[in-house]
Amino acid sequence: MVTNRQKIQGIIFDLDGTLLSSDLNFQLLRELTGCPAGGDILAHIDSLECEQQKQQAHDIVREHEMRDAGQSHWLPGAREMVYGLKQHGFQMAIVTRNISDAAKLKMSHNQVPIELVLSREDAPAKPDPTALLQIARYWQLPVDQIIYVGDFRYDVEAANNAGMVSCLYAPEVRPDYASQADMMVTHFDDLAEQLLNQSGHDI
Structure with missing residues (x-):
């Protein structure tokens, strides 16, 4: 109360x-970004040391988020x-x-x-x-x-x-x-x- x-x-x-x-497939996003099963995808991306890998992972998440937004x-x-x-x-x-x-x-x-x-x-x-x-x-x-x-x-x-x-x-x-x-x-x-x-x- x-x-x-x-x-x-x-x-x-x-x-x-x-x-x-939201129809985001978090299991798929973890696979695409290399995040361990059950892990926090955003925290995983932030922990990546390679800036190129980090940007690629951010781009993947962004693409899926934008697609999901238009279908919400x-x-x-x-x-x-x-x-x-x-x-x-x-x-x-x-x-x-x-x-x-x-x-x-x-x-x-x-x-x-x-x-x-x-x-x-x-x-x-x-x-x-x-x-x-x-x-x-x-x-x-x-x-x-x-x-x-x-x-x-x-x-x-x-x-x-x-x-x-x-x-x-x-x-x-x-x-x-x-x-x-x-x-x-x-x-x-x-x-x-x-x-x-x-x-x-x-x-």
Whole structure:
């Protein structure tokens, strides 16, 4: 529940797998970039000593991200939630591990009404909390008045590292790291209801 802290004033979302679909084949990307099975692809690329190999790996990921962006769509309930929360005056932003161009294409393609978007080119990739803290400073809000919503371990860890309320979106299977999140939702109707109730808004 979000009521165990101060009232939430700002909401930061992950993009892929949270608001919008993503069909990226991470197993294939690991194979193409030489990343070990189960490893963090971006961290692996950054660890490469050969600049040519590093650039080739970045180019591979970029190509797949851009292709995926053009095929993306809203996930169930996400569009209604975002537009509803916007109508009620919540501040909203997105922090994504995507490149900026892919994020912009996804946002434009799906008409996502959120202007503040930080990519991995703007700040270190999650679970590093830098991007989340930058947004908190920009909004001039205490971190415990901000909730970060995402669908993966890195999202939960980033929110916890920033001292924000961590919300795990898990519509199908409860992952083994769900206990690390402050709250978990299986449908965005639940999150919208909680946020509007704690703010005294009519649903």
